[in-house]
Amino acid sequence: MEQKTDRVIITVLGKDTVGIIAKVCTYLAQKKINVLDISQTIVQDFFQMMMIVDQTNSLVSFEEYVGALEALGEEIGVVIKCQREAIFEQMHRI
Amino acid sequence: MASLWEVHETNQMIEKENLDVRTITLGLSLLDCAGSNLAEVEQKIYDKITKTAANLVSVGESIARDYGIPVVNKRISVSPISLVGGSACKDSADFIRLAKTLDKAAKAVGVNFIGGYSALVQKGMTKADEHLIRSIPRALADTDVVCSSVNVASTKSGINMDGVRLMGEVIKETAELTKERDSFGCVKLVVFCNAPDDNPFMAGAFHGVTEAEAVINVGVSGPGVVKTALESVRGGDFELLCETIKKTAFKITRVGQLVAQEASRRLQIPFGIIDLSLAPTPAIGDSVAEILEEIGLEYAGAPGTTAALALLNDQVKKGGVMASSYVGGLSGAFIPVSEDQGMIDAVRANALSLEKLEAMTCVCSVGLDMVAVPGDTTASTISGILADEMAIGMINQKTTAVRLIPVLGKGVGDEAQFGGLLGYAPIMPVNPYSCEKFIGRGGRIPAPIHSFKN
Numbered sequence: 197m198e199q200k201t202d203r204v205i206i207t208v209l210g211k212d213t214v215g216i217i218a219k220v221c222t223y224l225a226q227k228k229i230n231v232l233d234i235s236q237t238i239v240q241d242f243f244q245m246m247m248i249v250d251q252t253n254s255l256v257s258f259e260e261y262v263g264a265l266e267a268l269g270e271e272i273g274v275v276i277k278c279q280r281e282a283i284f285e286q287m288h289r290i
Numbered sequence: 291m292a293s294l295w296e297v298h299e300t301n302q303m304i305e306k307e308n309l310d311v312r313t314i315t316l317g318l319s320l321l322d323c324a325g326s327n328l329a330e331v332e333q334k335i336y337d338k339i340t341k342t343a344a345n346l347v348s349v350g351e352s353i354a355r356d357y358g359i360p361v362v363n364k365r366i367s368v369s370p371i372s373l374v375g376g377s378a379c380k381d382s383a384d385f386i387r388l389a390k391t392l393d394k395a396a397k398a399v400g401v402n403f404i405g406g407y408s409a410l411v412q413k414g415m416t417k418a419d420e421h422l423i424r425s426i427p428r429a430l431a432d433t434d435v436v437c438s439s440v441n442v443a444s445t446k447s448g449i450n451m452d453g454v455r456l457m458g459e460v461i462k463e464t465a466e467l468t469k470e471r472d473s474f475g476c477v478k479l480v481v482f483c484n485a486p487d488d489n490p491f492m493a494g495a496f497h498g499v500t501e502a503e504a505v506i507n508v509g510v511s512g513p514g515v516v517k518t519a520l521e522s523v524r525g526g527d528f529e530l531l532c533e534t535i536k537k538t539a540f541k542i543t544r545v546g547q548l549v550a551q552e553a554s555r556r557l558q559i560p561f562g563i564i565d566l567s568l569a570p571t572p573a574i575g576d577s578v579a580e581i582l583e584e585i586g587l588e589y590a591g592a593p594g595t596t597a598a599l600a601l602l603n604d605q606v607k608k609g610g611v612m613a614s615s616y617v618g619g620l621s622g623a624f625i626p627v628s629e630d631q632g633m634i635d636a637v638r639a640n641a642l643s644l645e646k647l648e649a650m651t652c653v654c655s656v657g658l659d660m661v662a663v664p665g666d667t668t669a670s671t672i673s674g675i676l677a678d679e680m681a682i683g684m685i686n687q688k689t690t691a692v693r694l695i696p697v698l699g700k701g702v703g704d705e706a707q708f709g710g711l712l713g714y715a716p717i718m719p720v721n722p723y724s725c726e727k728f729i730g731r732g733g734r735i736p737a738p739i740h741s742f743k744n
Binding site for chain 1: 291292293294296297298299300301355356357358359541544545547548
């Protein structure tokens with residue numbers, strides 16, 4: 197099955213701290229990865245964020261920014277994970 | 291667009307509940323490798339496997355990275371070797387050379403198992419079939435990743451009791467030749483009734499003769515996901531229970547469908563089937579027995595177990611069928627003993643006997659799987675256990691299989707260690723009374739009356 201779009205879901209999980217969204221977005225902007233949607237919640241100081249991004253014009257490959265964001269997550273003290281959107285659409289939509 | 295809740299739920303399943311794709315199995319026909327010169331056959335087999343499966347492992351890994359879901363095993367199943375080697379192999383030693391070729395090719399492409407060292411003898415044995423079957427103990431002892439299976443019965447043909455008797459001896463000899471590793475060879479050997487042509491799960495996978503040149507079959511897993519979902523409906527009635535299992539099975543299978551389609555696209559090999567089995571591992575929280583406990587049993591094996599397993603198996607199928615365009619293989623709930631911590635605990639607590647396991651195999655997707663028995667169990671007793679299981683499959687028109695390990699040098703109260711996903715197993719007691727005269731009769735048990743449907 198061909199993917200309709202080149203969308204990727206970035207999830208960030210961890211203890212809330214100043215500037216998490218800013219740091220992730222700065223990196224994405226540098227690499228020309230477009231943020232389509234952001235939602236986030238904080239439950240008992242636990243930060244949970246999900247971003248939907250479009251990587252069509254990305255300057256770097258999927259593999260490269262997955263690695264870079266993982267490293268960035270370690271720096272901030274959160275876990276950053278990137279997955280192609282299809283897995284969520286497949287599982288939850290008929 | 292995906293919502294935060296959906297993303298969270300999926301990732302919980304992967305990270306906390308052991309959701310994974312258990313195997314991407316490349317089914318590959320080797321029928322065109324047949325010939326009368328053994329060296330040429332070996333070369334053709336090696337070349338075809340290493341060429342077709344060259345990217346299998348890397349594609350599996352790239353899919354795992356893209357979707358953030360583990361793809362645990364990458365495997366290959368090939369045409370039954372008794373057919374491929376039929377004209378080139380003059381004796382068992384020749385067949386062992388083909389086993390070693392499979393082993394070498396599988397290692398070259400990096401898969402962790404290759405299945406298809408097999409013979410289909412439900413009605414009768416050719417000379418080649420017999421040579422292959424007699425070579426199995428040595429072939430399994432001398433190779434690392436080759437898996438073997440023999441189909442000795444079917445609803446359409448009845449039970450080949452000569453085959454059953456021979457397989458009892460083969461299992462014993464396999465145990466003997468690998469006794470220094472807790473008779474590990476038997477872990478790679480399955481005896482079938484109604485074996486499916488498109489099963490992606492080892493050790494019983496082979497590429498059926500009616501299959502295409504090459505196909506991608508995918509086996510999903512996820513007992514932990516079902517168990518967690520059932521925790522939220524504790525005390526609810528059976529309708530709620532069944533609905534919950536069905537919905538969960540649907541979600542799990544959809545992931546398998548996605549992975550299968552992607553693997554098929556990236557490898558440019560047609561998609562075959564999804565096997566929507568709940569396949570446990572020894573990891574805590576990855577157990578079918580724990581689902582049975584969550585349904586309301588103190589231990590797997592308690593009264594009610596067969597009914598609970600029957601509903602589980604059926605609901606998994608109902609949920610999964612809609613999630614995939616092609617479902618096949620074994621599809622249902624596996625009940626291996628050594629690969630499931632809850633089953634191991636049940637045996638240790640004396641809650642689960644071999645006889646209860648046999649009853650459970652009437653309603654599960656496979657059969658007596660990864661059951662360790664005392665090393666002094668006779669070949670005829672093993673054949674008797676095989677015959678019982680084959681009869682269940684034949685009469686109920688379902689696949690049944692036996693993977694029995696008579697652990698040489700060990701008895702009831704001891705434990706056998708197989709390592710990794712194969713786990714460990716307490717040795718289970720076997721009924722001590724003899725069936726030697728029954729097994730000694732020879733010949734075939736005719737096909738049941740309901741096989742005549744023409």
